[in-house]
Amino acid sequence: MNLDNFLLTPEETTNLVNDLIPQPQAGCTPVVCVGVLAVALHVVVVWSYAVAITAAVALQVYCVVIGPCR
Amino acid sequence: MCRHCSVGAGPHHNEVLPVEYVEKALREASDIASIQVVVATGGEPTLFPKHLELLIKTAADFGFITRIVTNAWWARTLEMARRYVRRWRELGLEELNISFDDFHLEYLRLFGGEENVVNAARAGVEEGLRTVVAVTRTRETKIDASYVRKLLGDLAGEVIVTDDFISPTSRASGLYEEAVENLPPFGGCVHAGSEISIHPNGDVTFCCGHIITDPASAWFTRAGNITKEHLWDVVDRIQRNVLIWYIRFIGPHVLVKKFNEEEETKHLCHACHLLATKYWKELETRGKEWIINDLKKEVKGLNVRVLAK
Numbered sequence: 001m002n003l004d005n006f007l008l009t010p011e012e013t014t015n016l017v018n019d020l021i022p023q024p025q026a027g028c029t030p031v032v033c034v035g036v037l038a039v040a041l042h043v044v045v046v047w048s049y050a051v052a053i054t055a056a057v058a059l060q061v062y063c064v065v066i067g068p069c070r
Numbered sequence: 071m072c073r074h075c076s077v078g079a080g081p082h083h084n085e086v087l088p089v090e091y092v093e094k095a096l097r098e099a100s101d102i103a104s105i106q107v108v109v110a111t112g113g114e115p116t117l118f119p120k121h122l123e124l125l126i127k128t129a130a131d132f133g134f135i136t137r138i139v140t141n142a143w144w145a146r147t148l149e150m151a152r153r154y155v156r157r158w159r160e161l162g163l164e165e166l167n168i169s170f171d172d173f174h175l176e177y178l179r180l181f182g183g184e185e186n187v188v189n190a191a192r193a194g195v196e197e198g199l200r201t202v203v204a205v206t207r208t209r210e211t212k213i214d215a216s217y218v219r220k221l222l223g224d225l226a227g228e229v230i231v232t233d234d235f236i237s238p239t240s241r242a243s244g245l246y247e248e249a250v251e252n253l254p255p256f257g258g259c260v261h262a263g264s265e266i267s268i269h270p271n272g273d274v275t276f277c278c279g280h281i282i283t284d285p286a287s288a289w290f291t292r293a294g295n296i297t298k299e300h301l302w303d304v305v306d307r308i309q310r311n312v313l314i315w316y317i318r319f320i321g322p323h324v325l326v327k328k329f330n331e332e333e334e335t336k337h338l339c340h341a342c343h344l345l346a347t348k349y350w351k352e353l354e355t356r357g358k359e360w361i362i363n364d365l366k367k368e369v370k371g372l373n374v375r376v377l378a379k
Contacts, residue, residue, distance in 0.1 A: 001289055001350045003276075006313035006358050013310055016362060020369050 071241065074173040074206055076339060078240035078283045079113035085270035086118045091296050092125055095268050098301035100132040105266075109167075111139040116154070123161055130162020137165035139204075141174050142190035146182035151193035159197040166194040167202045170218065172211040184221055195228045202230045208248040237339035239281055249336045256372060258321030259338045263314045266305065272297035276308045277317075280339045281346065290346030312361050313353075317342065320368045325349075328364075 008016065071080035087095075099105045108129040115122050115138055122138065129136045138158065145151035155166065170178075170187045178186055187203060194201035203218050215233045219226040235252040236242045242249070259277065267279035275282050275291040282288045293311070294304030308314060316325065322341035326333050329352045335341040345353060353361075 001354050003289065003291075003293060003311060003313065004307065005354070006311050006361060007307060008310045008312050008358075008362075012312075012362070016312070016315075016365070019366050 072173045074236045074242045074245060076237040076239045076242045076280045083113060086121050087268060087270050089124060091272055093128060095296050095301060096128050096132055102305055106135055107137060108134040109137045109139060114141055116140050116144055126158055126161040126163050136163050137167055139167045139169060141178060142168050142186040143181040145186040145190035148189045148192060151189040155193040155197050159199060163199060165200040167204055169204050171206045171213050188222060191222060191225050191229050195225060202232060204232045204234060206234050206236055208236055208245055209250050210248045237280060237337035239339055239343045240284055251336050253323050258318050262318040263308055268296055274304045276314050281343045287343045287346035290342060312358060316361055316365050
């Protein structure tokens, strides 16, 4: 038995690192987050708190469940 | 010979890494940015004064932090201790790590006694070294960190005292019953892949290498040999070895449990020893692909457990 039996090839190393460390999804960038925050603030300032909360929750659900932060 | 020695050191082991390979190892290590500390350990490294002084001087010249691990047999009086420590400090030593516990004390009495520890620690502090007393325990031993702090008296605030537990491997396998189970609640061995040790025959291990002195388990931690290749090549293989990733992130004790639910492990080194000697066939049969897939599964589970904690 030899320890080298468990050596990874460069390709296996890359694939394993990508599997172990969650990679940011396409579109999940600070620009998107800032955009989402801007919309939420706009809603708070212009409309009522009820509408603001509903909109913020909807945005969060979108981002986390089906959107870019998934 | 100390009953708790997990590397099986003693007078029958008088091998030492030849000088040319000490220099080669340090020169090659100096080109690897992540290697920052060089430790001389054994056995008792002060029994090879020429090698030790060369190691300290060369390592310091290359800019490494330098440390020696010793049982302080040379510190019967404060004057003797000062003479030794001053010499090492002048060569570039920065850290003095003194091993002291019930097991060492049995033999330290031949050269003085527990006063040696106080003398060595005082000389270390006086010379401005980072000074540590490391205690190794079982459930039966009486010396622990608080005992040492009392022994050190006025020095206690200036000396780091650490508690650790034995690994029941090599000669310490005779202490299996009194060994305390000492395994991390999450994750594996922080030493695997982040430390290497170079042994007198040139073998390089991917960790502190405790189990390599047992011929049956040597293959498991041996990643290369400094007398035959460049240290870079050995470190490169260590970084690309998925079994080492598993040991570091998940732990060898988790693998042991997968191979045999009933098996008891007391220490991470003990778990590696079991994998090397008792479950090597399991490792061979399941192979690299199985380790890769199980590592992915365990890392996901580990994230969930850490978040839950």
